Amino acid sequence: MSVLIYVDNTDGKFKKAGFEAASYGAAIAQQAGMKAVAVSLGKVDAAELQKLANYGINNVMSSADERFASMDNQAAAKALAVAAIQCNAEIIVLAHNNLGKAIAPRLSVKLQAGLVTNVTGLPTSLSPFTVNKNVFTGKAVGHTTIHTPVKVLTLSYNSFGLVEKTTDLVVESFDTGLGQADFGLNVEQTQQVTGKILLSEAEIVVAGGRGMKGPENWSGIEELASVLGAGTACSRPVSDEGWRPHGEHVGQTGKIIAPNLYFALGISGAIQHLGGVSGSKVIVAVNKDPDAPIFEAADYGIVGDVMKVLPQFIEAAKELKG
Amino acid sequence: MKILVLIGNVPDTTTKIKFNADKTAFDAAGVQWIINPWDELALTRAMELKEAPGSSIESITVANVGRQETEATLRKALAIGADKAIRVDADAQDAFYVANQLAQIAGGFDLIFAGVEASDYNGAAVGGMLAELLGIQSVSAVSGLLVEGNSIKITREIEGGSQTVGVVTPVVAIVQKGIAKEPRIPAMRGIMMARSKPLEVVNPVATETRVSFVSFDLPPAKANCKKFTEEQGKELINALREEAKVL
Structure with missing residues (x-):
């Protein structure tokens, strides 16, 4: 059994939200006595992958397939489902960022998993599996139970923080088995705002x-x-x-x-x-x-x-x- | 081209949130219900597309999952300009329950709009789940959308920027702020016409509940605000460093 954490990248670089999801997933893995496995989609170099060793991750499954750069939600969900089945994941964690919240619902349907988004902390109980989430846009907290064997969570930004914990990381490449027909999004233009601190990352x-x-x-x-x-x-x-x-x-x-x-x-x-x-x-x-x-x-x-x-x-x- | 807009029935955004005595459910007493803000913007954009010169949009349908009391919200959507409404007659359980109900009626639409989240339980899940159940593409964080033949051109927000993508229909567009400037307000003529527009009621299909709320809590009250005078800006900044330790 394992906890699978999707760490998304922008142009081959992980961001704080991804490391926070890794820290959070590693903490659940420890709580549940499972392995913390990260999954990365798209071209990310070895040095960048190695950074996950600072946040309690045991294994990384990395698919260097460049087609994932298009951030095609349907294809990404399919690839993550392959990874989840391969590593026998019981809990899957994503950041509640633009990409994480786009993919998590699709992934939960594929795995027949219960989904809780906007999670604000570690499970308060593993059986029944109970977590807290933001509701009414931060005006209240909901205590939520997931009834299915497999669970998908998206972590609310800056609710857990980065937790440094050094591990001996094992990096494996994995084949998602996706074909050309699985990718249906045509990226025409990308505008990156440079020189500005992103609101989603700002302390x-x-x-x-x-x-x-x-x-x-x-x-x-x-x-x-x-x-x-x-x-x-x-x-x-x-x-x-x-x-x-x-x-x-x-x-x-x-x-x-x-x-x-x-x-x-x-x-x-x-x-x-x-x-x-x-x-x-x-x-x-x-x-x-x-x-x-x-x-x-x-x-x-x-x-x-x-x-x-x-x-x-x-x-x-x-x-x-x- | 046929458009479907998913409509959430949510408490007005100014509602003071309260729960019942044992904190297991939202207390809806005295609450004003509205169209979920992002769904209202999505419907507005759908109307703009339909009204554009040379438009290929045949019809706009709105749909929700809810009991009869949610029909006022669907009627409002009809008054804004949708042609037809569908209500799946059930209490919304979790996001998967809602998506699975909508999947029964969403086949045959070319473009499906969903709001990025509902302002009540902040699930941000129904649009993506529906796309997966239908086996079609979804694009999220959408802030702009154009129809070009049977292809859709979308502007979406990505971490640290924005991107223009092309996608072939059918597709679920999960929209956020920016998709339309201001939500449309129903005009008197629209309100009159809405009364005679079709509102179809559909029975739900059996669906397991995967997630449930056990209870709710209001966030702990904040300690009193520490006040400084208009001349003590410097002292406040120093307190952020020395006392709050955030600088």
């Missing part, structure tokens, strides 16, 4: 709301983010007004984030916004309105003009990082 996020008064004032937010190595985000009205791109909108219908530190600058904290950021470990709020709901979610706050406070933040951050 610190600096976000602005309507209280920033206009897009011309965003240079302060960008400067603070750059000093702290943080990602930038915004509230829904800001992206609806076109002050910032939609990709920066955090909240219930935008991106759900859970950084270690979240700055809400000039954001009042509507319930839909809080849903998207309530997983943050520490929240800092600056708002003119002392009754703004953001202060109920915040750990640290200033009632005042964000235009006066932001330069102080930047200066203090520069001193700290200087």
